[in-house]
Amino acid sequence: MHVICALANSYTTPLYIRLATEPQTKNQYAAPLQDIFFIGNREDVCSPGMQTAYDLALWLLGGHFIILGTRAILSDGTQYVCEHIVVIMLAHTVFMCCAQISTTLPASGGIEECLQANPSGVQTWPWYGMSFITQSFAGGRACADMIYSGHMSNMVILVMCGADTYRTDQSRAVHWLVSFALSVVAAVCIVLCQDHYTVDVVLGVGIAILLCTNSPLRRLARAWGAANYAAECAVLGILGYDVKKE
Known part of the structure; x- marks a missing residue:
């Protein structure tokens, strides 16, 4: 994915x-597109704490899913929730990047914000490249990766796959309530800070839901999970453990 x-x-x-800098196309790309939720100057509306808030919301949901996924594996090795989220996120990353490179939109923060985020220029990015994983500490940031919001889509994927770890006799109410609150905070901060257009957030949510409910991806994850479980049982059998393979 990285x-x-x-x-x-x-x-x-x-x-x-x-x-955004060439004279022929500067007028079209230097300024952001119109968005009804872009209120006032970005510097006045967005505080550093707001950007930290939506990053923190994503990492909190990621940590929460790790706990839920680990609990599911330990309680029932036949669950395939971890394989499912890996399959979904890989498909999501490929789809998102295809959308990104096929149509270049003006960056929601404008060209000046992009240049300020890359004071040394994009040609000096580290050898391992710039992605959502590395741009927080690599001294630069990707620009114009607009459609669609990876923050929102990843959050929805984590929420929906996390819900799958609960058994039918367990209540998901707290999970959905906390996840909804974190997602709303992230969506509001992303748009107010003009780090994405509103349409990017909306599309991120919709596409993530479609991926999480996609039957072929679920069947692929189930087959992969069954293969993993069979391999684990075989290894445990060789080690002398009595394991019933389902």
């Missing part, structure tokens, strides 16, 4: 900077 995103960003960001 490699796919890094390759897409290494194409999109230099292209956007060129389009």
Whole structure:
């Protein structure tokens, strides 16, 4: 996922900077598109704490899913929730990057914000590239990776796959309530800070739901999970444990 995103960003960001600075296309790309929820100047509306808030919301949901996934594996090895989320996130990353590189949109923060986020230029990005994993500490940031919001889509995937770890006799009410609150905070902060257009957030939510409810992806994850479980049982059998393979 990191490699796919890094390759897409290494194409999109230099292209956007060129389009936003060349005289022929500057008027079309230098300024953001109109968005009804972009209120006031970005510097006045968005505080550093708001950007930290939506990053923290994503990492909290990620940590929560790790706990739920680990609990599911330990309680029932036949559950395939971990395989399911890996399959979904890989498909999501490929789809998102295809959308990103096929159509270049003006960055929601504008060209000046992009250049400020890359003070050394995009040509000096580290050898391992720039993705959602590395841009927090690599001294630069990808620009114009607009459609769609990876923050929101990943959050929805974590929420829905996390809900799958609960058994039918367990209540998911707290999980949905806390997840909804974190997702709303993230969506509001992302748009108010003009780090994404509103349509990016809406599409991120919708696409994530479609991926999580996609039957072929679920069947692929189930087959992979069954293969993993059979392999684990075989290894445990060799080690002398009496394991009933389902």
